[in-house]
Amino acid sequence: MKENVGATGLILNEPLLWEKGRKGRCGFSLPRRDVESFPIDNELAGEGPDFPDLSEVDVVRHYTRLSQWNFGVDTGMYPLGSCTMKYSPKTNEKQAGLSGFTGAHPLLPSDLSQGTLRMMFELEQYLAEITGMDAVTLQPAAGAHGELTGMLTIHAYHKNRGAQRSKILVPDTAHGTNPATATLCNYRSIQVKSNEQGILSTESVADVMDEETAGIMLTNPNTLGLFEDNTKEIAEIIHSKGGLVYCDGANLNAVMGIVKMGEIGVDVMHLNLHKTFSTPHGGGGPGSGPVCVKKHLEPFLPVPRIVEEKGNYSLSDNYPESIGKVQAFHGNVGVMIKAYSYIRSMGPKDLKMASRLAVLNANYIKESLKGTLHLAYDRPCMHECVFSDDKQKDDHVTTLDMAKRLMDYGFHPPTVYFPLVVHGAIMVEPTETESKEDIDKFIEAFKSIADEAKEAPDLLHNAPGKCKVRRLDEVSAARKPCLTG
C-alpha cells in the first residue's frame, strides 16, 4: 500500500473516570465561605452522589486522551452524507464565547438584552432572505426539533381552519425523522415512491393526495443529492387540495443564492444551522433548527417572537394562535451566534459560492469514482452523490467493509446504508471546504480500496486496523445492554 493520510501514532489508554482518582481530591476551586452554615433537615439530606474525586490534572489528562480517540472535521475529511460536515470557523467560537453572550440570563427585561436580541432578529431576517420565506423562529434546538415545530404549525393551521386532516405524504427517500415527526403530530405517513430518476413525479403525488391529507414532507435537494425538479408542480397539486408543503432543509447547502424555496411553493421549512451555517456538530449536538414560514403560517410560530420597533428589540408572547413553546427559553442562542458570525463573514457572494463549490466537489467525486463504485443515479447531482457496493459483490466485500477500510486511509467514512432506496448505499457529501488535493486523496483511497477488495479482501473484512479499537460487537451491546458503569 502506498503512503496515505492514515498513519499510526502513539495514543494512550485511559481507564473510566471512576477507575481513577483518590478520595479527597478535588479539581474545583471551592468558593470562599463567607456565611455561616445552615444545616439542612436530616429528612431531606442525601448522601451525595457517588462521583470519583479527581485532581484537575487527572481530569485534563483524561479528556485530552479521550479526545485523541476521536476523528473530527479538524482532523480530516468527513464526507458524511446529509450531515454537511463543513469546516467550523474558529472566529465563530470566539464570538460565541464573549462574556456578554455566555453570561446572559434569558429572563432579564429586554432593555438589558439588546445585543443578543438584535443578533437574533437579524439572523431571522438573513434566513428569511436566504430561503425566500416571510418569518422565522429560532427556537427549535435541532433539525428534528425544527421538523416537529414545522409540522406542528401545519397541524395548527388545519385545526384553525376547523378541518384537521389525518395523513401526510412522505417520500421513500426521506430521513427517518420525517415519518417519526409525522407520528408525533398524529399524522399517518403515506409513503410516496420516487421514480427511476430518483425524484418524485407529479403523478405519484397526484395519485395519493386528497383532502384528508395535511400535506407533504419534501426534502429538497433530496437524500439522493438530487434536486426535486417537480417541486413547483407538486406544490400546486398539494395546495389545490388544501394541503401544505413542508420542506426538510437539511440539504440547503446546495442551493444558497440559487433556489429560494419560498418562491417555488414551499410553505414551511426547517434549516440546520449546524450543517449549512457551519456551526460545529459537537459530537451530536447542540445544533439549531430554525423554522421559516410563509405569511399564512406566521401566526402559529412558537412564542416568544422577537419584535423590533425603532431599533429597540423586545420579546412578545402576544400571538394567540401560536403553537406555544418548543423549548423552555429562546433556543440554542450560543449556536445562533456562530451561524450569525458565519453569514456576516461570508456575505451574499461567498454564500452562493459555497453552494456552487459544494456542488462542484460532489460532482467531481461522482465523476471520478463512478468507474470504481456503482453510481445509483447517473445524472448531475447537487451537494452529495450516492454510490453502492454493487460492483464489489463478486469480491464479497460490502459497503461496511469499505467504510471501515477508509478509516485506515485517514478519512471518516461517508454515510452508509442510507438512503434506504439504494441497497448498500454510500452517500458522499464532501462540502465546499475540502480542497481539490484532499478530495483527490480521498478518490485515490477509494480506488485503492476497490483494488484491495479484489486482491486482498481480508484487509477490508478486518478493517479498521489503525484505530483505537477494532470492529465492535454491536449485536451483544444491544442484546445485553450495559449503559452505566
Add this chain to the structure above:
Amino acid sequence: MRYLPHTSEDIDLMLQAVEADHLDDLFSTIPDDCLSKDDLALPEALTEWELDSHMAALSDAMAVSPDYKIFMGAGSYEHYIPASVSYLLGRSEFVTSYTPYQPEVSQGTLQAIYEYQTLAARLLGMEVATASHYDGATALAESLLMAVRISKKRKVAVSSLIHPFYRKVVRTYFEPTGYEVIELPYLKNGFTDLAGLDELNDLAAVAVQSPNFFGCIENLKKIGEKIHNKDALFITCFTEALSYGLLKNPGSQDADIVCGEGQSLGIPRSFGGPALGMLAGRKKHMRSLPGRLVGKTKDLDGKRGFVLTLATREQHIRREKATSNICTNNSLCALAAAIYMASVGGTGIKKLAQLNHDKAEYLKQELKKAGFTISFESPTFNEFVVEFPAGFDSVYDCLLNKKIVAGLPLAEYYPELVNHYLLCVTETMSKNDMDSFVSEVKS
C-alpha cells in the same frame, strides 16, 4: 474567502472533469422557473477584524455579572465554571465530530457519553440515563410521552409548581396527540396539592418538580407513594441539578422517571441555550426510552469499547414507529456536565451544594430580619419566594438602574402572587452582595 480553498485553476480542472464550462452549468438540471433571479440581499462580508468589533459591541449591550448582580434563577443558574472545563470542551476533536455512527473513530465521544450516563444516573439515583436531550422542558415532555407508551393510558397530571415554561412545552407536545394534561394546584406552604389525585383515574403518570418552581423541596417519598397507589408512573423533574449534591436523589424516593435541566453543571447560561436535557429511568423501561444511548461492548480482540445502542427504538430504523423523532443528543453539553461533575467530584459537590443552600438561607434570614415576608415556609435549596410591599415594582426598576436584578416577578406566571418575587443565590454571590441587596430593597 479563507474557508473556501479552491483556486480558479482548481475550479477549471474540476469543471473539466465533470464536463461543465461554468459553475452555473452545475445547476442546469434545475428547471429555469425554480432558479432565483436576484442576488441575496444580505450585508456585505466582514473581515475577521470587523466581525470582532461588531460582535463585541453586541456582547457589550448585554447585562451580565459581575457588572450586574442578578438574583434570578428560575431555570437558568449562574455557577462558576472552571477554566479546565471550558478548555477541554474546546478540544476540536470533540467539537467538530458528529454523532458517533462509526464507533472505531469516535471512542472519545462514546466513552465520554457513557461516563456522562453513569454520572447522571448516580446523581439522580437511577439505573439508566440517556445520552441527553435538548433541555429540561423537552426532557419532561419526552418523559411524559414515554409514560404514555409504557402504560398505554392517555392522561397525565403535572404539578403547577413545575416551571411554567416546561408546562408550556408539554402542552405544545401534547396538543396534537389527543392525550390529556391535567394541572395539579399548589398549597399555601409551597408544595404541590395532590388532593385532586383521588378523583383522577387512568393516569399514565404524575410529574412533580423538586426543588419546585418556588424553590421548595417537595416530600418526594410521600408523593411517590400516593402516585404509585394510583397505579401511575412517578416522574420527578428538576431545574437545578446541583441540588442533588445535598438533597436525597429522586431515585431513592422511588421515582420511575427523572428528568430536568443540567445547565448548572458547567454550562454557561447563554440566554437560555444550549442547555442539557437530562433523562433517567429504570432498567425495566430501558427499551421505551427516547433518544440516544451509549453502551459498553468489546471489539474483535476482546478490548473494551463503546457504541450507540438499542437503535431499534429510533427513527432511522423504526421510522414512524420510533419512540421519538430525536436523532441527536446535546452531546457537547453532556460532555461539559461530565467534565464538570468529574472536576467537582463526590466530595466537592456536597460542599458546593451546601454552600449554595447556606448562601440562599443567609439572604432569606436577612430579608426576614428586615421585615419582609417569606412567602412559603417550606425548606428550600438556593431559590425562595419573598413578598415585597405593594408597589415594589417601581423599586424593582430603580434597582435595575443600579445594576441589581431583584429576582423574577411571579405575577406574570401566577397572577395571584402579585408582589411576590422568586430570588436565587448561588455560590457566585458574596455576603457583601447580599447585604447591599437587603439594604437597597429596604430603602
